[in-house]
Amino acid sequence: MEKRVSSEQKNIYPQWFLIIPLVLYVCFYLLPSLLGIFYSFTDWSNRTLSNGVHFVGLQNYIDIFTSNKNYVLGISHTVVFTIISNIVKLIPALLLAIMLQEGLKGKGLYRTLLYLPSILPFVIIGLVFKSILNYNTGLLNAILDALHLGILKQKWLSDLSVVWKSIYGVDAWRGIGYVMTIFLAGLNTIPKSYYEAAQIDGANFWQRLVHITLPMLSGAIMINLVFGITYGLKVFDIIYVLTNGGPGHATEVLTTYSYQLYSSGQYGMSTALNAILLIITAVIGVLVVRVMSKKEVQQ
Secondary structure, eight states, X not given: OHHHHHHHHHXXXXXXGGHHHHHHHIIIIIHHHHHHHHHTTBOOSTTTTTTOOOBOXXXXXXXXXXXXXXXXXXXXXXXXXXXXXXXXXXHHHHHHHHHHHTTOTTHHHHHHHHHGGGGSOHHHHHHHHHHHTOTTTOHHHHHHHHTTOGGGOOOTTTOTTTHHHHHHHHHHHHHHHHHHHHHHHXXXXXXXXXXXXXXHTTOOHHHHIIIIIHHHTHHHHHHHHHHHHHHHHTOOHHHHHHTTTOSTTTTXXXXXXXXXXXXXXXXXXXXXXXXXXXXXXXXXXXXHHHHHHHHHHHO
């Protein structure tokens, strides 16, 4: 009997360690999220604080989609950024991971150099690249001048035709190493015997990639997609520091609009935008996980 009690206590004991993380999660994430959703249905602002907050139903959401076209534009920018930022990071990161996995000389050094940018704060990266991409005093245009390639000079952060390309480039520079690391972890789990058998059968690089590497990397791809989508939909730092949503409203996203609304005291509208972001993130995340899980089961 004593042995049974002691074994039960041992099984219960580790569960106590979940209490503190659970309390922190509820207090600092779940409750604020629920309060935010509640206040998105109110007229909460710096003007209504003295008179009290009133319930307005879906009015904030209606205003977002009807009163200001820039909000809808910000939603579309957010979705497009999420899609393109994942593409420009996933494909190069996968190719780099495969190259490093194939026994490239000095691959340890290359892994370190490629991963280092991902541990730098976005604010620091944004400030550095804002200086580099400055049209008049930036290092990039200075190098182009020195190489007599002045025709390639651009107003990288103020020209509508190139500003998003600049943002994608900076974002890829920072994130490719992190995505590559996850792919490398996935590649290490693929038995080498699969590739040896494929080579004996005469399969070339692309055939091995399509029929062995990609199917076996479905878990790593799903992780990168979920992380990438979550990051893309919540992107703020890099855009705020590089362009502050400009020129005009050309690079505004949901989070920058939400920040502007909150800063101007329109708290109800700001929380409504955040609620929309939460819904989009949850829907896309669930869809990606379901699709990738089905593919993994089929394989």
